[in-house]
Amino acid sequence: MKFEAATIKDIAKALGLSTSTVSRALRDSHEISEATKKKIRDYAVEINYRPNPVALSLKEKRTLSIGVVVSEIANTFFSQVINGIESIAYKNGYNVIITQSRESLEREQMILDYLTSRSIDGLIISISSETNDFTSLKQLHEKRLPIVFFDRVVEEINTHKVITDNLQGVYQATQHLIQNKFKRIAIIASNPNLAITRERLAGYLQALADHKITVDHSLIRYCSHGGSDVEEVEIAVKDLLKLKKKPDALVLLADKITTETFSILKREKIKVPGEMGVIGFNNSKYTSLFAPALSVIRQPAFEMGEKAATLLLNLIESKRAVTDFKLESLAPEIIIRESSQNSR
Amino acid sequence: MKFEAATIKDIAKALGLSTSTVSRALRDSHEISEATKKKIRDYAVEINYRPNPVALSLKEKRTLSIGVVVSEIANTFFSQVINGIESIAYKNGYNVIITQSRESLEREQMILDYLTSRSIDGLIISISSETNDFTSLKQLHEKRLPIVFFDRVVEEINTHKVITDNLQGVYQATQHLIQNKFKRIAIIASNPNLAITRERLAGYLQALADHKITVDHSLIRYCSHGGSDVEEVEIAVKDLLKLKKKPDALVLLADKITTETFSILKREKIKVPGEMGVIGFNNSKYTSLFAPALSVIRQPAFEMGEKAATLLLNLIESKRAVTDFKLESLAPEIIIRESSQNSR
DNA sequence: TTGTACGCGTTATCAC
DNA sequence: GTGATAACGCGTACAA
Numbered sequence: 001m002k003f004e005a006a007t008i009k010d011i012a013k014a015l016g017l018s019t020s021t022v023s024r025a026l027r028d029s030h031e032i033s034e035a036t037k038k039k040i041r042d043y044a045v046e047i048n049y050r051p052n053p054v055a056l057s058l059k060e061k062r063t064l065s066i067g068v069v070v071s072e073i074a075n076t077f078f079s080q081v082i083n084g085i086e087s088i089a090y091k092n093g094y095n096v097i098i099t100q101s102r103e104s105l106e107r108e109q110m111i112l113d114y115l116t117s118r119s120i121d122g123l124i125i126s127i128s129s130e131t132n133d134f135t136s137l138k139q140l141h142e143k144r145l146p147i148v149f150f151d152r153v154v155e156e157i158n159t160h161k162v163i164t165d166n167l168q169g170v171y172q173a174t175q176h177l178i179q180n181k182f183k184r185i186a187i188i189a190s191n192p193n194l195a196i197t198r199e200r201l202a203g204y205l206q207a208l209a210d211h212k213i214t215v216d217h218s219l220i221r222y223c224s225h226g227g228s229d230v231e232e233v234e235i236a237v238k239d240l241l242k243l244k245k246k247p248d249a250l251v252l253l254a255d256k257i258t259t260e261t262f263s264i265l266k267r268e269k270i271k272v273p274g275e276m277g278v279i280g281f282n283n284s285k286y287t288s289l290f291a292p293a294l295s296v297i298r299q300p301a302f303e304m305g306e307k308a309a310t311l312l313l314n315l316i317e318s319k320r321a322v323t324d325f326k327l328e329s330l331a332p333e334i335i336i337r338e339s340s341q342n343s344r
Numbered sequence: 345m346k347f348e349a350a351t352i353k354d355i356a357k358a359l360g361l362s363t364s365t366v367s368r369a370l371r372d373s374h375e376i377s378e379a380t381k382k383k384i385r386d387y388a389v390e391i392n393y394r395p396n397p398v399a400l401s402l403k404e405k406r407t408l409s410i411g412v413v414v415s416e417i418a419n420t421f422f423s424q425v426i427n428g429i430e431s432i433a434y435k436n437g438y439n440v441i442i443t444q445s446r447e448s449l450e451r452e453q454m455i456l457d458y459l460t461s462r463s464i465d466g467l468i469i470s471i472s473s474e475t476n477d478f479t480s481l482k483q484l485h486e487k488r489l490p491i492v493f494f495d496r497v498v499e500e501i502n503t504h505k506v507i508t509d510n511l512q513g514v515y516q517a518t519q520h521l522i523q524n525k526f527k528r529i530a531i532i533a534s535n536p537n538l539a540i541t542r543e544r545l546a547g548y549l550q551a552l553a554d555h556k557i558t559v560d561h562s563l564i565r566y567c568s569h570g571g572s573d574v575e576e577v578e579i580a581v582k583d584l585l586k587l588k589k590k591p592d593a594l595v596l597l598a599d600k601i602t603t604e605t606f607s608i609l610k611r612e613k614i615k616v617p618g619e620m621g622v623i624g625f626n627n628s629k630y631t632s633l634f635a636p637a638l639s640v641i642r643q644p645a646f647e648m649g650e651k652a653a654t655l656l657l658n659l660i661e662s663k664r665a666v667t668d669f670k671l672e673s674l675a676p677e678i679i680i681r682e683s684s685q686n687s688r
Numbered sequence: 689t690t691g692t693a694c695g696c697g698t699t700a701t702c703a704c
Numbered sequence: 705g706t707g708a709t710a711a712c713g714c715g716t717a718c719a720a
Contacts, residue, residue, distance in 0.1 A: 005461075005462055005487070007712095007713055007714085008713070008714065008715095009713075009714095017690080017691090018690065018691045018692075019691090019713085019714080019715090020690075020691065020692075020693095020714095020715075020716075021689085021690055021691070023713095023714065023715055023716085024690090024715085024716090027715080031689060031690080032689070032690080033689060033690090036689080036690085050457075050461035050462065051461070051713085051714075052402075052461070052462050052712090052713050052714070053461060053462060053463045054398060054401045054402045054407065054462060054463065054712090054713080055402055055696090055712075055713035055714045055715095056713085056714065056715085057398045057696095058396075058398045058399055058402050058695095058696050058697070058698095058712090058713080058714085059695080059696050059713085059714055059715065060696085060714090060715090061696075063398065065441075073417060073423045073426055073427065073442075074420060074423040074424060074427060076418060079417045079418040079423060080418060082417055083417065083418060083444070086443075086444065095441060095458075095463070096441075096442070096443075097409075097439060097440075097441055097442075098417075098440070098441075098442045099430075099440075100427070100430065113394075114439075117349075117394035117395070117396070117397060118349055118394065118396050118397060118398060119397050119398065119439070143349070259629075259630065259633070262633060263632070263633055266633065284628075284630060285603075286603065286628060286630040286631075286633075286634075287630075288607070289603070289606060289607055289610065289630075289634045289635075290630075290633045290634060290635065291633075291634065291635025291636075292635075351696095351697055351698085352697065352698065352699095353697075353698095361706080361707085362706065362707045362708070363697085363698080363699090363707090363708095364698095364699075364700090364706075364707060364708075364709090365705085365706055365707070367697095367698065367699060367700095368699090368705095368706085371699085375705060375706080376705065376706080377705060377706090380705080380706085395697085395698075396696090396697050396698075398696090398697080399696075399697035399698045399699095399712090400697080400698065400699090401712095402696090402697080402698080402711095402712050402713070402714095403697080403698055403699065403700095403711080403712050404698090404699090404712085405712075
């Protein structure tokens with residue numbers, strides 16, 4: 001079952017003209033007489049002619065579409081980034097093909113293989129938490145596929161990158177807890193493979209150092225799937241709760257880890273913030289409706305998407321090879337609500 | 345800046361063969377000798393040859409991609425549906441192009457125009473809340489573009505449709521409130537243009553009728569943008585609160601209306617469920633973390649996506665014109681939590 | 689001002 | 705068993 005559409009040929013035949021005349025008329029070439037142009041245009045409208053983008057792509061070796069790879073669309077942060085990307089892309093006549101790696105390296109490879117077999121002009125990607133092998137991304141980069149990283153970037157690949165100032169965000173969050181008299185601040189991080197995990201941890205460590213608090217390594221936990229595996233969060237939280245010297249506050253370094261942890265604490269009837277102060281990364285509006293309302297580190301997701309898309313379109317449309325790559329670091333927003341206010 | 349990839353021609357030239365031989369060898373045709381095949385295959389692997397999907401599309405008049413139009417990706421319900429669509433599409437070698445109408449008829453038209461100018465093989469759509477003119481969808485349908493509707497379907501267009509059993513869902517939710525001794529149950533609906541709005545309202549009305557409660561039309565409100573316009577929800581809620589005979593419970597007929605209303609009640613310090621019982625459509629996991637935990641009507645979103653995609657692929661791949669169209673109606677899940685439990 | 693011929697990458701058809 | 709050619713739809717260099 002297929003639906004057929006009109007082509008230039010159809011117009012040419014119907015009007016007794018050649019395809020080139022029709023083509024030129026439709027592109028408003030000055031070498032076509034107004035009379036013919038009008039005739040052709042009118043007929044084109046009449047039969048609702050649309051140029052075939054596939055034929056154009058083949059000819060011009062571009063598809064006017066960009067690929068986006070995120071770990072999960074349903075994650076608010078990513079869907080907001082995608083909104084940003086989309087808004088810029090559409091404005092510039094580009095299509096956006098969105099795909100999800102679901103935190104799997106294997107799926108990410110498949111997607112990259114598929115997308116880049118020539119059906120996209122450029123790529124915007126936040127790598128999966130599993131990804132520790134960048135050869136296929138490197139190959140694509142060497143083949144000069146325009147790539148922009150955001151959020152989970154690959155440090156070793158030299159191209160545009162858009163991130164949140166992760167270190168600052170976590171530094172401020174941790175400092176906020178310290179100033180609220182929390183004494184044993186634990187942290188649950190995502191996969192240590194990821195550069196953002198290391199940066200975020202650095203913010204935590206620096207805040208402790210600046211406030212002359214010695215690091216207790218038993219208070220640092222990792223979730224290698226960034227919280228998308230519910231059990232790993234459960235293990236991390238319960239391990240912390242089992243410690244002889246329990247933490248009295250938590251910094252949570254990924255959206256899913258944050259909500260999952262909050263849910264576990266609720267289930268375990270741990271009072272927040274009474275027994276446990278909580279602040280964590282999360283981009284959902286819903287966290288303000290939690291009880292207690294959740295303090296969060298919020299990333300400027302929409303803006304990140306806009307920036308990433310703008311940079312990518314620059315790369316795609318630049319005539320010569322770009323060598324001056326930017327690292328855009330946007331300030332996160334620290335939203336203090338009840339969950340991190342120590343009443344002691 | 346562009347990246348070039350190997351073509352059949354390159355292989356042919358390098359090996360001193362014709363393009364047709366190479367093409368046949370790569371498709372494992374029996375009319376090519378094993379020796380030649382091996383030589384060609386090895387070289388193809390060596391230079392990492394990938395067939396150009398654009399050329400294939402042009403030749404085969406299909407793009408192996410399907411378009412999806414939703415009002416907003418960031419809406420959990422839609423992102424879950426998209427997950428379902430994606431899972432089926434990828435399994436069958438199809439690409440998914442996701443777009444957002446942002447509840448705007450104009451944007452929806454643009455998207456349809458763009459997508460269907462031949463760059464997709466089929467369409468899965470949940471129309472925008474503004475859409476009351478279906479001519480362009482009808483035209484596409486007449487041109488035999490395979491279309492599957494989900495959620496917000498167009499009744500007048502005869503094709504596959506996947507919906508939740510909206511009437512039942514709202515019926516049960518309303519009945520639950522009645523059984524919990526709520527006496528004045530108000531309802532905030534989405535745009536009355538939408539078939540789902542009418543169905544959902546019918547569920548409410550039927551539940552009232554079955555329990556011999558007379559309908560009070562002052563308790564029925566509409567949000568024409570489905571709650572994506574914050575103010576319209578604010579107006580609806582405040583109007584209800586201003587009534588001389590205030591409602592003591594609310595049924596909310598769209599995801600955004602639900603969370604927005606909840607947020608307003610919280611801000612206005614209306615006790616839920618003490619002063620106002622609440623139940624509404626919502627697909628986010630987060631609602632269980634609200635205080636009070638929110639009772640919801642949950643749609644089987646992932647499954648809806650799977651079903652819609654499966655039906656669409658059937659349409660696309662069917663040899664003859666399909667005339668037997670299905671209306672799949674999936675059961676919603678009514679999740680009772682605190683917000684709808686009357687303690688009186 | 690308009691028409692002819694070619695190429696983008698691939699495969700089907702026909703020829704050798 | 706392999707090669708040449710046409711076709712998919714479009715735009716453009718070259719011809720007229």
